[in-house]
Structure formats: C-alpha cells, structure tokens
Amino acid sequence: MTSYLVRRVAGALVILMIISAITFYLFYAVPRDPARAFCGKICQPETLALIRHNLGMDEPLFVQYWHWLAGIFTGREFVQFGECPAPCLGYSFATQEPVFGAIVDRFPVTLSLTLGASVVILAFGIMTGMIAAWKVGQPLDKIASASSVVGASLQIYFVGPLLAFYLVDTLQLIPRPSYVPITENPVEWFTHLLLPWVVLSIIFTANYTRMTRSQMVEQLAEDYVRTARAKGMSSKAVFFRFAWRGAMIPIVTIFGVDLATLLGGAIITEQTFSLHGIGELAVRAVQNTDLPMLLGVTIVGAAAIVLLNILVDVLYAFIDPRVRLT
Amino acid sequence: MTTVSWSGEPGTSRGPGPFLSVRDLSVEFSTEDGIVHAVDNLSFDLEKGTTLGIVGESGSGKSVTNLAILGLHDPAHTKISGEIWLEDQELTSADGTTMEQLRGNRVAMIFQDPLTALSPFHTIGRQIGEVYRKHKGASKKEARDRAIEMLRRVGIPQPETRVDHYPHEFSGGMRQRAMIAMALVCDPDLLIADEPTTALDVTVQAQILDLLKELQQQFGTSIILITHDLGVVAGTADNVMVMYAGRAAERGTVREVLREPQHPYTWGLLSSMPRLNASVDVPLTPVRGTPPSLLNPPSGCPFHPRCDYTKLAGPELCFGQRPSISPETGHGDACYLTLEQKRELRTAKTEDHA
Numbered sequence: 062m063t064s065y066l067v068r069r070v071a072g073a074l075v076i077l078m079i080i081s082a083i084t085f086y087l088f089y090a091v092p093r094d095p096a097r098a099f100c101g102k103i104c105q106p107e108t109l110a111l112i113r114h115n116l117g118m119d120e121p122l123f124v125q126y127w128h129w130l131a132g133i134f135t136g137r138e139f140v141q142f143g144e145c146p147a148p149c150l151g152y153s154f155a156t157q158e159p160v161f162g163a164i165v166d167r168f169p170v171t172l173s174l175t176l177g178a179s180v181v182i183l184a185f186g187i188m189t190g191m192i193a194a195w196k197v198g199q200p201l202d203k204i205a206s207a208s209s210v211v212g213a214s215l216q217i218y219f220v221g222p223l224l225a226f227y228l229v230d231t232l233q234l235i236p237r238p239s240y241v242p243i244t245e246n247p248v249e250w251f252t253h254l255l256l257p258w259v260v261l262s263i264i265f266t267a268n269y270t271r272m273t274r275s276q277m278v279e280q281l282a283e284d285y286v287r288t289a290r291a292k293g294m295s296s297k298a299v300f301f302r303f304a305w306r307g308a309m310i311p312i313v314t315i316f317g318v319d320l321a322t323l324l325g326g327a328i329i330t331e332q333t334f335s336l337h338g339i340g341e342l343a344v345r346a347v348q349n350t351d352l353p354m355l356l357g358v359t360i361v362g363a364a365a366i367v368l369l370n371i372l373v374d375v376l377y378a379f380i381d382p383r384v385r386l387t
Numbered sequence: 388m389t390t391v392s393w394s395g396e397p398g399t400s401r402g403p404g405p406f407l408s409v410r411d412l413s414v415e416f417s418t419e420d421g422i423v424h425a426v427d428n429l430s431f432d433l434e435k436g437t438t439l440g441i442v443g444e445s446g447s448g449k450s451v452t453n454l455a456i457l458g459l460h461d462p463a464h465t466k467i468s469g470e471i472w473l474e475d476q477e478l479t480s481a482d483g484t485t486m487e488q489l490r491g492n493r494v495a496m497i498f499q500d501p502l503t504a505l506s507p508f509h510t511i512g513r514q515i516g517e518v519y520r521k522h523k524g525a526s527k528k529e530a531r532d533r534a535i536e537m538l539r540r541v542g543i544p545q546p547e548t549r550v551d552h553y554p555h556e557f558s559g560g561m562r563q564r565a566m567i568a569m570a571l572v573c574d575p576d577l578l579i580a581d582e583p584t585t586a587l588d589v590t591v592q593a594q595i596l597d598l599l600k601e602l603q604q605q606f607g608t609s610i611i612l613i614t615h616d617l618g619v620v621a622g623t624a625d626n627v628m629v630m631y632a633g634r635a636a637e638r639g640t641v642r643e644v645l646r647e648p649q650h651p652y653t654w655g656l657l658s659s660m661p662r663l664n665a666s667v668d669v670p671l672t673p674v675r676g677t678p679p680s681l682l683n684p685p686s687g688c689p690f691h692p693r694c695d696y697t698k699l700a701g702p703e704l705c706f707g708q709r710p711s712i713s714p715e716t717g718h719g720d721a722c723y724l725t726l727e728q729k730r731e732l733r734t735a736k737t738e739d740h741a
C-alpha cells in the first residue's frame with residue numbers, strides 16, 4: 062500500500078512535469094509579448110529590452126522553463142516587479158503578485174465548492190438511484206428517472222440565476238451566495254454556499270441517479286445476489302449489503318473521470334455567482350493574457366485532479382477486495 | 388354428485404407423507420415475448436436421507452423447479468401453481484418471512500459456478516458466518532468459529548487462515564467446497580445442488596460428489612442433485628427424474644432408469660453419454676433436433692417433434708394428447724408406447740450400441 066502510494070505520487074509528479082512543460086511551451090510560444098504590454102504606448106527599445114531582461118524573457122525557452130521549475134523550490138526575484146518566494150509558480154505582471162499566493166488565497170473557495178458539490182452529487186444521486194432501484198417500475202422509480210432526465214439537460218448558467226432569483230430574491234430562503242471562510246463561521250460558510258452546491262451538482266446528480274439505478278438493477282440479477290437470497294438474507298440486507306457494493310464500483314470509477322468536468326463546472330459556477338475562486342482567477346487571466354497566472358492555475362488544477370484520482374483508486378481498492386494496489 | 392370432503396384445511400397441514408412432495412407444479416414467466424411455460428404439471432417426491440437426481444437438457448426446467456421450492460422467483464413476473472410440501476408445510480403459499488427463515492436454514496442450495504455465486508466483496512468466513520448468525524442468532528465470534536469448523540468439515544486445509552480469505556483467493560474446487568460449507572452451516576434437512584460440479588474439472592468433480600455423499604451419510608441430509616450428466620446420477624443418486632420441457636419424462640430408482648429406460652428421450656440421453664467400458668469407436672448419438680420452445684410448447688407429447696416412434700405409438704395420441712406419467716408410483720414414464728414395444732426397442736438399441 063505505501064509503496065503503491067509512493068509510486069503513484071512519483072508518477073503523478075512526472076505527469077505534472079510533462080503538463081507544465083507543454084503548457085509552458087504553448088503559452089510562451091504565442092506571439093503576445095507581456096513585456097510590450099508593460100512598456101506602455103511609447104516604448105523605447107532599450108526599456109523593452111530591460112523589461113524583458115528583468116522578466117527573464119531574453120533567455121532561450123528551455124532556460125526560462127528551468128528557471129520556472131527551479132523557482133518552485135528556491136523562489137525568484139523579479140527586479141523592478143517584486144519578490145516571489147518559494148514555492149514560486151511565477152509572478153503575475155498583470156496583477157503584480159506571485160501566482161502561488163493568488164491561488165492559495167482562492168483555493169479554499171474552489172475546494173469548498175467542489176467538495177461540497179461532490180457530497181451533494183454522491184449522497185443525493187446515489188440515494189435517489191437506490192430508491193428508484195428499490196421501487197423498480199413503481200411510481201417513485203418513474204419520478205426519479207424522469208427528473209433525472211430533466212436534471213441532466215439543465216445548464217449551470219441557466220439554473221443558477223433562475224434559482225438565485227426565486228430562492229434568494231423572491232422567497233429569501235437562503236442568503237446570496239458568497240464565500241465565508243469555514244474557520245470564521247461554519248454555519249455561514251454552509252448557508253452561503255448552499256445554492257452554488259445545488260446548482261453545480263444538479264446536472265451531475267441526475268447522472269448518478271441513473272447510473273446507480275441501472276447498476277443496482279444489474280447487480281440484483283447477479284448470481285451472488287441470488288445466493289444471498291438463497292441463504293435467507295432479507296431483501297433489505299441483499300440490497301444494502303450485497304448489491305450495493307457491486308454497484309458502487311463503476312460509480313466510483315466514473316466519479317474519478319467526472320472530477321475534471323466537475324472542476325470545469327466549478328469555474329462556470331464561480332462566474333455565475335461571482336465567487337472569487339480559482340475559476341474566476343483563470344477567467345480573468347485569460348482576459349488579461351496573464352500567462353504566468355494561467356500556467357499556475359493549469360498546474361494546480363492538474364495536480365488536484367491527479368491527486369484526487371489517486372484517492373479514488375485507493376477508495377476503489379477498499380470497496381473491491383479483488384483490486385490489489387501493488 | 389359426490390360430496391367433497393377435506394382431510395384438513397388446504398395449505399396448512401397434512402398427514403405423514405414423503406419428506407418433500409411436489410404436486411402438479413407449474414411455473415410460468417411472463418416475458419416481453421409471451422408466457423414461458425418453464426415447468427408444466429410436475430410432481431415428484433423425495434424421501435428423507437435420499438438423493439434424487441434430476442436430469443435433462445439445458446432449458447428443461449430443472450433450475451426453475453428448484454428455485455420454486457426455495458421461493459426465489461420474482462413474484463411480479465412469475466405465476467406458480469400447484470403445491471410443494473416440505474413435511475407438513477406448504478411452500479408455494481408461504482409468506483415472505485417464513486420462506487426467509489426456511490432458506491439457508493432448513494433448505495439450502497448450491498449453485499453451479501461458485502465464482503459468481505459467492506460474493507466477491509466479503510470474506511468466505513463472513514459469508515458462511517452470516518447464515519449462521521441470521522438463522523441461529525449466533526454472535527460474531529461463534530459464527531466465525533462455526534465457519535472454521537465447516538471449512539474443516541468440507542476438507543479445506545488451514546481453515547483458520549482460509550476463513551479470512553476472499554473467494555478470488557480460492558481455487559475452483561475450494562470455492563465449491565466453501566459453497567457447500569455455506570449451504571450446510573445450519574444443518575439443513577434438504578440440500579439442492581444445482582449442477583455443483585459442471586464448472587469443475589473431472590478429478591475435482593469426483594471429490595465434490597464424494598464429499599456430498601459423505602456428508603449425507605453423516606447428517607442424513609436429503610439431496611436434490613441437478614445435472615446434465617447421467618454418469619453423475621449413476622454414482623450418486625438413489626432416484627432419478629428425467630425432465631423434458633418442464634415435465635417429467637421418466638422417473639424411478641437409478642437402477643431402474645439406467646438399466647431399463649422406458650422413455651425414448653431417456654434412450655437418447657443414454658446413447659449420447661460416453662461409457663467408460665465401451666470401445667472408443669462406438670459413436671455417440673446426441674438426441675436429434677433441438678429443445679422445444681417453451682413460449683409455445685408442442686402439443687401432445689412435448690417430445691414428439693424429436694421422436695422416432697410416433698408412428699408406432701399412434702400419431703393422433705403423440706401429436707394430440709399430453710401423456711402423463713404412469714404408473715403413479717415406482718418406475719414410470721410419460722410415453723404412449725406399450726411396455727412390449729419399449730422392451731423390444733430397448734433391446735434393439737442396446738445391441739446397436741454394444
């Protein structure tokens with residue numbers, strides 16, 4: 062188990078290196094020159110050269126990449142711009158701050174949003190799917206199945222404002238979405254994120270309802286489930302102790318795949334509710350062609366997905382004893 | 388008009404009789420394609436401590452019959468009529484809780500493929516133990532000890548460590564032994580073994596059958612042994628029932644049915660079976676044709692589309708009227724040929740075959 066984790070993390074680091082190198086190359090190969098943007102309208106060639114030098118942009122690309130990589134461990138100093146302490150993922154010239162600091166500031170927002178939505182998706186999706194499977198063919202099943210079709214076809218930027226209008230403005234049931242740090246006030250953290258969680262999870266939840274239902278129905282027809290019934294296990298025990306385990310395996314797998322999409326959804330949700338998370342940071346970085354910031358966000362996002370996938374694989378081994386983590 | 392008098396309330400109790408008695412059992416499934424008549428008016432008995440072999444081609448209704456005994460059919464899609472008496476208890480009309488208490492406790496079942504029939508997610512010990520806990524109210528510790536004891540009884544080496552292993556860590560033969568241990572953990576009166584050796588290789592097959600016989604002698608368990616293989620029946624069972632299209636084609640003691648088979652279908656099964664003592668160049672002749680559709684079973688004798696003797700027995704009978712098994716008890720078969728004709732045909736056949 063430990064050696065498995067060490068190997069997976071090492072593998073993840075290699076992957077992140079590759080991703081960063083490719084992203085670095087793609088971003089810095091574009092003709093847009095950040096130095097020119099700083100130089101101003103009347104730009105003397107000497108000033109431009111100086112800025113380029115201070116930004117380290119007068120060196121070959123691979124040397125620049127090397128500096129970037131080394132900066133993660135040693136920190137960097139950008140003359141005329143500012144200090145970038147380790148771990149330095151670059152310095153945003155557009156916002157005049159180290160990239161890593163900006164990401165760390167916003168990370169809790171996106172993390173809260175994604176984790177909360179995951180909980181809603183899994184808890185609610187699996188629950189309704191189980192109910193549907195338990196009542197196969199009966200009205201409850203039909204309601205669950207029909208609403209999951211509707212749910213799956215909804216869009217965040219459509220449902221978000223709509224729900225906000227009704228629940229926040231008209232009925233005043235919940236507060237306007239914003240981010241209150243959990244360390245400051247857990248209750249407000251919860252209530253203020255409730256709407257974004259629901260909105261982000263709606264399309265996914267529906268999917269998980271359908272998957273859970275079909276997986277449960279499939280599992281209930283398996284031989285080992287019949288054996289459990291032949292042993293005298295009650296329908297409830299058969300359903301919750303036996304079939305459930307089998308049904309969760311593909312669901313965990315799909316969830317691992319969905320994590321990336323979920324992160325994408327989080328960006329849209331942050332935009333929809335003006336939450337100051339990493340998504341918002343990324344969108345603004347694109348608008349400003351803030352390449353260091355974009356690179357940083359990409360790497361952190363990739364790292365999050367890779368790490369979560371390792372977690373999912375470990376979870377998988379917990380559910381299915383046939384899976385060996387070696 | 389005669390007055391009908393009841394010897395008792397139907398469906399509640401009954402006088403002494405065989406240990407298990409299946410009477411006029413019919414099982415129908417409603418499917419998208421129509422109604423599948425999987426079992427049709429089937430009756431048979433099983434005496435305490437004996438083994439009944441049920442033989443027949445794939446799809447002849449062997450499993451469906453036995454799943455009906457355990458009440459494992461989905462009531463939403465299944466229509467069951469007739470009676471199944473286990474001593475003085477009628478099972479087709481029993482409620483869910485009664486059946487739950489019966490399953491795994493008084494009546495246990497072993498399935499064909501122990502790899503898929505065991506839960507991949509739970510240890511062998513837990514799967515055996517939970518039956519014991521459910522029916523005997525044992526504690527976790529007691530159940531575990533019992534599981535170890537059962538594993539030892541079915542011949543699994545080092546049961547103390549094996550008890551914590553998962554099915555995928557067992558070999559095929561070991562898994563079937565574990566399955567048997569699980570079935571026998573509550574000392575059932577009736578054990579239904581649905582092709583328990585089909586998925587195993589030949590040497591392991593023999594071991595498993597020996598184990599079943601040995602356990603039967605020790606504990607007096609009655610066994611229904613379902614198989615494709617008359618050879619298995621010959622070595623293991625006391626009585627045989629040959630099933631065709633959800634009906635009994637022939638029944639009797641193993642000796643009777645194998646020595647003097649009466650039904651053309653049984654002849655077919657026997658001549659499609661390799662014999663150890665026959666010379667290798669004797670051709671095996673499988674029963675010609677294919678099993679009938681149970682959505683739309685043939686009229687008359689269900690075997691008639693594949694039978695060579697309809698002319699001899701009388702086509703209007705074979706095509707028009709269901710033969711029922713006769714005589715009522717003992718060695719009987721469902722065919723219109725006369726005893727005389729059967730004897731002649733059989734002698735001719737064995738001469739061919741030898």
Ligand SMILES: Nc1ncnc2c1ncn2[C@@H]1O[C@H](COP(=O)(O)OP(=O)(O)OP(=O)(O)O)[C@@H](O)[C@H]1O
Pocket residue numbers: 416418423425443444445446447448449450451452615681
């Ligand atoms: N749940 C069901 N719904 C519809 N048809 C079924 C169902 N279960 C069994 N059948 C049909 O009933 C018939 C008898 O099946 P059964 O499983 O009893 O055969 P079998 O004699 O056990 O065959 P095998 O030797 O292959 O196990 C088959 O035609 C099968 O397709």
Ligand code: SF4
Pocket residue numbers: 650651652688689690691692694695696697700705710721722723724
């Ligand atoms: S009743 Fe007729 S069709 Fe059926 S087995 Fe006998 S001879 Fe053949």
Ligand SMILES: [Mg+2]
Pocket residue numbers: 449450451581
């Ligand atoms: Mg079968």
